[in-house]
Amino acid sequence: MHPDYPPVPVAEEDLQVAENQLGNRFPEEYRRAVLNVGLLSPTVDLLSAIVERELDLYCLGDMYSPRDVIQETLSWREIGMPDALVAFAGDESGNKFCFSASHSDSGDASSRKIWLFDHDFKSVEEVATSFDVWIDALSTVEPLAEIVV
Known part of the structure; x- marks a missing residue:
């Protein structure tokens, strides 16, 4: 994260609207994180560190607002994403990070x-x-050392 791009706050009411429209309750860990911290938008430094170190991680591009969760999920389902998924974030290549829609309110593993x-x-x-x-x-990926000239 960069100080110029702080986490974007999320309201409980907005999460509830998205959950109601999609017919799911989001996992409690996600709800707690976005309500307490907000939505993250990492800089390209995260991608650079993952690629440079050849880490076995997919890079987070942006986390979606509750309104965008609805839009991304419904539109991507129309073009091939399984109905069993709810898209809550994307990577740098346009792929979607998702929860399981069919079980997101059940509490099981x-x-x-x-x-x-x-x-x-x-x-x-x-x-x-x-x-x-x-x-x-993702949060424990160390930034690359800056090159000093």
Whole structure:
């Protein structure tokens, strides 16, 4: 994160509207994070560090507002994303980070998993066992050392 791009606050009411429209309750870890911290928009430095260090991580581009969660989910479902997914963020290539729509309100372990929908291959891959595990992995990526001339 960069100080010029702080997290964007999210209101409980906005989350509830998105949940109602999509017919799901978002995982509690996600709800807690976006209500307490806000929506993150990492800089290109995260992508650079992941690529340079050849880390086994997909880079977060942007987290979607509750309104955008609705739009992204419904529009991507129309063009091939499985109905069982709810898109809450994207990577730098336009792929979607998702929750499981069919279980996001059940509280079981499968409901907490984070999935990546690859729009090029129309494939789905598990990227983390929970939102906290996923965001913690991204937040512990050390920035590359600045080159001093």
